[in-house]
Amino acid sequence: MTKTALAAWALICAATPVFAQTDIANEIRDISTPNEFKTTIGTLQFNQGRPTPKTVVQVYDQLDFIRGVEVFLNAMPGASMVAMRRGQRSMGAADNTFVVFEQYLDSKTLFLTGATDSIYASSFLDLSKGPVVLEYPPRAIGVLDDMWSRHIADFGDKGPDKGKGGKFLIVPPGYKGKLPSGYHLARSRTNGVWAIMLGLGAGSGDQSAGVMQILQSLKVYPLAAADNPPAVDVINASGNVANLVQSNGFSFFEDIASLVQEDPADVLDPELTGQLAAIGIVKDKPFAPDERMKRILTEAAAIGSASARTMFFKPRDPAATLYPDSAWTTPLVGGSTFLRNGVRLFDARTAYHYGHAVVAPSLMTTAPGAGMQFAVAAMDANGDWLDGGKLYRLQLPANVPAKESWSITLYDPQTRSLLQTEALQPSLSSLNEKLKPAADGSYELWFGPKAPTGKEDSFLRTAPGKGWFAILRLRGPTKPWFDKTWRPGEFEAMK
Template identity: 35%
Template sequence: MGHYDDLADSKFETGFPTRETSISLRNELVFQRAVQSYLWSLPAINIWAMKEGSESTFGAGYNVLPIWQNRIDAKTLVTTPNFDVVYAMGYLDLDKYGPLVVEAPAGVQGIFDDFWQRPIVGPTIEGHTWKGDVGLAGPDAGSGATYVLLPPGYSGPEPAEGYIYRSRTNNVFLFWRAFFADPADLSPAVNRIESTVIYPLGQKDGALPMQFPRASGVECNMLFPQDGTYFEMLDRFIQSEAVDPYDLDLRGFLHTLGIEKGKAFDPTPDDRELLDKAARTAFKMSKVTVTSLLALEPGGTYYPNQPWVNTFAGENTEFQSSGTFTNLEQRGAFFTAAYSNSPGMVVNIVDKGAKYPATMKDSEGNWLDGGNSYSLHLPPDLPAALFWSVALYDSVTASGLDNGQPFPSVNTMDKPTINPDGSHDIYFGPTKPNAADETNWLRTLPGKGYFVILRLYGPGKPFFDQTWTPGDLEPIR
């Protein structure tokens, strides 16, 4: 507590701060506002880093939609990707191109998020307002449809056709997930995604031709920074984006740091060093939120006395709790370790959307250790109408654990070994445990921590009423 004692006891003489006090408290103000700005802006900079990483690797434009045609693997550095679907992710600039039309293909589970990763508000149909979801969990119910994305402050004529979605940011994240039945043949899923068409409103005939770069196996860093370069990225985001009146107070924090829309960000060398320390501190704080604070929140774990955490405990896409505050612990825990957000991921609907229980600890309450071996028992009749999977992630970056296997996951389509009673046992360890085989073993790395996500797509009633619960990771000795 010595540092805080020093601040509290800073010297004033005849009612005024000494020069030393002025300098130390001013620096503390910059440091504190930088830490909070980092944590506040994680949803935006997580997705902005994805945009910059993708566009530097695959190209930019409304017509560029990279597809992970052989599934995403650990060579793509991005927070908690799903290795068991075919991905496509695009970044749409409504400031540069104006309103954009998206002809969404049939059979995808998609999302439109703004660049604060808030689901974009769509039409109200039969009393239900659609937000973000497209495809299987959206208003087209997976049949495919035309969507029109309008920028902030749009005052033009109302589009005559399509589902209208109004973004609060200039940039929009387009995210398609296509399911497959046979891991050996992903072409049907890829072909579905390749029927996507995107063009400026009213300009279909003159639009740029669609491009679908192949992203599988391509090294691409889409992670947000853990150091002072975070604030340089944050400045690029602020310069690119519309000003939302709801953000003015927190933009005041950025003003203290020298980040302001329309002005150059040019901190002194001393301030750059201070911002670097603040970023490194804030990143570690975000990890403490995931590993320690989240479980203390109401509903922060799925099951009593089990360490499976729930980052969407509030069932609210903007992490608002009881309509009285934003749960910053849940929000920070999610966006330091994940991206994309929609009602289909958050709201509890039987056989719809998905659920993502995650654990960093074993049954004894110890952190998962890549040098140890564990088993996870999944009882019979897993409640997942579409599929289930178990995947491993780096405990620091939250990207896929680069364990040397083609994918750090086991899923339904892989047809892992099943027990006579219909249950599954999944094994983890640096070498294959004696009870495991190649279909149900995930390699871990000595000296590296990791966490596990159990994905349930189309979660069934037994998941919600907890008549079905997973086991814990049991140490194998």
């Protein structure tokens, strides 16, 4: 080998370890932790990668807090159902008893964004002792959801009976007994089931005929009593002062803990079950957090509620904004499963359950002429929150795209329930005979503390010092809604 070649080889051998050493040093830095660094939860300290006692406390406090927030957001469908059931029980309605709003829902009852232009009939069914039969009248629109707001079945117009009325046999999880024929079968993953009928007696004024139809045709009883079914208990809930809305505080977690005890351990997927277990909610074990954990979960509920409110009133998914430069948003992002291309839309699911109750593909469909669509507005045309002390005008162009009816209803942003003013049912509807369109078919609607002269029939009162938001509902929405060739106006603040 020549001297030149030897010299070159020596340079290569000398240089190679340096390059390797430099490369591995960068990698070691990348996978290592500094001895001290500042974060939003304070300064964290490590001894050659091992946490100091103070850092151990900081990290686990933060982890428990994060998991508490996750549970608040992800378990909201269950907490909402528990609150709904507790509210009905406070009215005197035991399980398998129907609560009927004979004179329509009003603002005395706190109920998530309920409508005022049709009669609700609602019951929580108890399957813990075996299957339950639900008999229902013709032309009903009804939904069965489990206690985690998961859709089970539709009945009535959108169900297998096609509006003729019929019988559903609702079967609890893990049931092995023989099932008779002659029923529409529905299998629930939970021992509790919410049955709600909507659209009964839709209209305005006296709807006693629709209520009598419910009373005469509705039955709920155990399968074991099918040969001699008892009469159903029905409670008129109109005017009841009751709360059917989930908690924003520590009791939220207590409600979830009680719900978990009602059903088999596998009623939820392992991910959510793991989140619950991480904060001490486990099947067949008491939920007994110490003072430290109570403090952490109380703050987690506060941040969870703040997050849910933000998702509901100011969604950041572009799909939730209906039109450019508009305050109108839709909570129906991802449909009844809150999925897009196989991806779960967590914010959409949280926002929906924070402000709404019923989950059903038939009601949330995008097929023209079917189901229901609704839009939410909490801001005016200038981007300011709607203020109960100001006067606003809203214009709806002619040919509102609703095959059956449309309505606009006002709600309290705190409770997400009907706005409480001297008007118990703060809603304007196409079913209202006094509400007349202009000569061109459009509608001019007014909102504020005092009606403009001559506008009383197209006016809804608000309360000074109290904010509000509105929901525009379209029953049987038609093609112009979906292709957006028709759009509502914005709320204009009047000077």
